[in-house]
Amino acid sequence: MTTRRHFLILAAGATAAGASGLAHAQLSPNIVAQRKAALEEAIRKSTGGAELKKGRVALDVPPLIDNGNSVPITVKVESPMTPEDHVKAIHLFTEKNPQPYIMNAQLGPRAGRAAITTRARIADSGRVIAIAQMSDGSCWTDEVSVVVTLSACLEDGLI
Amino acid sequence: MAARVVVNVPASAKKGDVIEIRTLAGHPMETGFRHTQTGQLIPRDIILRFSCSYNGVEVFAADLHPAIAANPLISFTTVATESGTLEFKWTGDNGFSAAHTSTLSVV
Amino acid sequence: MGRETRAMQDDEQTGPAVLWLLEGEELWGKNCAGCHRIEKMKGVAARFPAFDSRLRKLVNLDDRINLCRTEHQKAPAWTHESRELLSLNAFISRQSRGMPIAVELDEKTKPFIEAGRAQFEQRRGQLNLSCAQCHDDNWGKSLAGTPIPQAHPTGYPIYRLEWQGVGSLERRLRNCMIGVRAEPYAYGAEEYRVLELFLMWRARGMKLESPGVRP
Numbered sequence: 001m002t003t004r005r006h007f008l009i010l011a012a013g014a015t016a017a018g019a020s021g022l023a024h025a026q027l028s029p030n031i032v033a034q035r036k037a038a039l040e041e042a043i044r045k046s047t048g049g050a051e052l053k054k055g056r057v058a059l060d061v062p063p064l065i066d067n068g069n070s071v072p073i074t075v076k077v078e079s080p081m082t083p084e085d086h087v088k089a090i091h092l093f094t095e096k097n098p099q100p101y102i103m104n105a106q107l108g109p110r111a112g113r114a115a116i117t118t119r120a121r122i123a124d125s126g127r128v129i130a131i132a133q134m135s136d137g138s139c140w141t142d143e144v145s146v147v148v149t150l151s152a153c154l155e156d157g158l159i
Numbered sequence: 160m161a162a163r164v165v166v167n168v169p170a171s172a173k174k175g176d177v178i179e180i181r182t183l184a185g186h187p188m189e190t191g192f193r194h195t196q197t198g199q200l201i202p203r204d205i206i207l208r209f210s211c212s213y214n215g216v217e218v219f220a221a222d223l224h225p226a227i228a229a230n231p232l233i234s235f236t237t238v239a240t241e242s243g244t245l246e247f248k249w250t251g252d253n254g255f256s257a258a259h260t261s262t263l264s265v266v
Numbered sequence: 267m268g269r270e271t272r273a274m275q276d277d278e279q280t281g282p283a284v285l286w287l288l289e290g291e292e293l294w295g296k297n298c299a300g301c302h303r304i305e306k307m308k309g310v311a312a313r314f315p316a317f318d319s320r321l322r323k324l325v326n327l328d329d330r331i332n333l334c335r336t337e338h339q340k341a342p343a344w345t346h347e348s349r350e351l352l353s354l355n356a357f358i359s360r361q362s363r364g365m366p367i368a369v370e371l372d373e374k375t376k377p378f379i380e381a382g383r384a385q386f387e388q389r390r391g392q393l394n395l396s397c398a399q400c401h402d403d404n405w406g407k408s409l410a411g412t413p414i415p416q417a418h419p420t421g422y423p424i425y426r427l428e429w430q431g432v433g434s435l436e437r438r439l440r441n442c443m444i445g446v447r448a449e450p451y452a453y454g455a456e457e458y459r460v461l462e463l464f465l466m467w468r469a470r471g472m473k474l475e476s477p478g479v480r481p
Contacts, residue, residue, distance in 0.1 A: 066268045066412070066481035067427035070228040070282070094226060098192050102226040110218045110238055112177030117234035121190070121226045149411040163288060167279045185285040187430065229430035230282045 039093060039100040039129075046091045046104060047131060050139040057142040059130040068122040068148040073102075077114035077132040077140070087114040089133040095126035102128075122148055162186070162257035166247055171264040172239035180211065180219075181234040184249050184257060190225035206251035209233055214243040223251075239265045267480060271427070275479035283356065283425040283477040286349075286432045290357025293350060297339070304361060311359035312367050312474050315463045317374045324378050324459040327355050328434060346453040352432045356423045359476035367420065367474055369466045382464025385457055391448030397461075412481070418469035419462070421478020432477060435462055 028034060043052075060074040079087045086109045092102035102120045114132065122128065129143045163185040172178050184206060191203025203225060210220040219235045237245075242265045249257040267275075274281050294304065315326040318333075325333065328351055332343035344351040371379065386397045400409070401417035408414070422435040429437075436458045440450040451457045 062268065062270045064268065066271050069427040069430055070274070072270050072273070097226050098190075099224060099226065101224040103221050103223050105219070105221040105233075105235065107219055107235065110213070110216075110240070111236050112238040113236045115179075115236055116221075117181075117232065119228040119232045121228050163285050165280060165284055165288065181280045183280045183282070183284060230285060232280055232282075234280070 035096065035100070039095055042093060042100045043091075043129070043131065046089075046101075047133060047139045050133075050137060052131065052139050052141045054141060056140040057130050057132045059128065059142040059144050061128050061144045061146055063144065063146055065122060065146055065148045067150070068124070070119045071122050071146075072117065073120050073128065073130075074115070074117045075130045075132075075142075079114050079132075079134065081109050081112055081114060083109045084135070086135045087111075087132050088135055090114065090116055091131040091133070092118075092120070093129040093131075094120070094122050095129070096124035097122065122146060124148055162249070162255065164247070164249065164257050164259050166245075166259045166261055168245055168261040168263055170262075171266060174239060174241075174265050176239045177236050178239050178263075179234065179236050180245070181232065182209070182211075182247060182259075183230060183232050184209075185230055186249075186251070186255070188223075188225065188227055188229045188231060192225065204252045204255075206231060206249050206255060208248075208250050210248050211235070211237070212246045212248075213237060214241065215246075239263065241265050271479055271481055274425075275421070275475065281425075281479060283432055283479060286353045286356045286423070286425070286477065287360055289349070290353035290355070290360075293354045294357055297354075298334075301338075307358050307361040309362050309365050309368075311355075311362040311476060312365045313369055315459050315466065316370060317378070319374070323456070324375075324463055326436075326459060326462055327358065328436075329454075329459075331355060331358075347434060347437055352423050352434065355434070356432060356477040359423065359474065362474045363476060364473050366471050367466055367469050369463060369470065371467060375463065378460045378463050379467050382460035382462070382467075385461045386464055391443065391446035393446040395446045397442065417465065418472055419465045420469060420472050421475045421480065423476060424478045424480055427479070427481050435465075 056078045058076045061071060065071050073092065075090050075092065077087045077090065079085065081087065087107055090105045090107070093100045094102055103118060105116050107114060125147045127143050127145050129141060131139055131141045133139050165183040167181040169178050186206050187204065188206065189201055189204040193201045195201060205225055206223050208220065208222055210217055212218065218237045221233060223231060242263060245261045245263060247259045311327055314330065315324045318325045331351060331354055335341040336343050389396045397417065400414050405414050405416045419435050423432050424438070425432050436453065439458055439461055443450040
């Protein structure tokens, strides 16, 4: 997060260094489109462009988040988890982070069940997306829209 | 701190049971997107990969990204097939490496 | 505190504070177990800060640990908010989980509690707010989308998601001061000790839940 203090320091630096030197420090005006493109690219890379079908995946994320630094996420996928028919991978993405990827888990029939839990950072309110890649190559997905709140008194002060 | 990890595996299980394994690793998972108060970028320092081998065969693995919370929790399942050892491994930036071995008796 | 944060606090195996508890247990074994029995630590954290009659001042549990180090072990004191101090404090405080907060109220501590109350009611900072204006007069209302708590220090040392680590009540108090745009006192200042004592007295009877987890 860019605090006001941080912004002022960067702005002062940018003036001194010329507009080009520290231009990356400011968010691009096109940030929404860029994040959307990055998310689509990350999903396409991880699934090989397979069609995403709704269903079979249950993504559990609290809809209202106290603090985005540690958000419990559980993904369960309906699958017999046999050598012939199992979940190969579970991919997790979020829409508003600087990088969309959260994690990818590789599992197989020896998992017995397709169920994973982790804790993630979610920078801002938006979608969280889970994709399960099956042994037959099909991809199934579920998504949850979350609202991230922040505490009023942050240690960094000036917000 | 030296890498401290916590692994929760049942001590014993019935053959064929699906057991839940919960792991926690002490690590800041520094994202590489934060700055100090003077504007210096704090370089990325994260765990990149976690894996679990059951008697030498990898049964679960995960690639982690900066969006995983500090002190990462990873929980998953495996089928108790035979008595033996479960080896857990975490590796990451700046040569980070941590390992843990648990024993499981299958009856 | 939301349901998920509560679940993290109640997770005794893989809650994030477990990493500090394990380190604290090791430190206890190496540094303290030679003289003290851990069973005797039950209830201790619920009684700090306390008046030290020899030093004639208030000491909190961190101070107590460091006094033990410097006086009996001839070892250097651990710095404020150091990993060691937080871990050992968390492990000792853990022994009192579920016990009611019971700081001493007598003629020795009364002046300190009153000094703490004065600190609590003192307007400060560019926002010109006292602790009491938020945490006595307006608890339960919202501030920037989050509810204002009653400010009972029942879970320290605490794992704060914002900090992504464990921190002390003193660190939290500094946070509040920065929040109202005031210059925080230096670490270890007596102002913190009297505030800590007042807050613990104000929370008397509430159950200790250290190490807690908060957003």
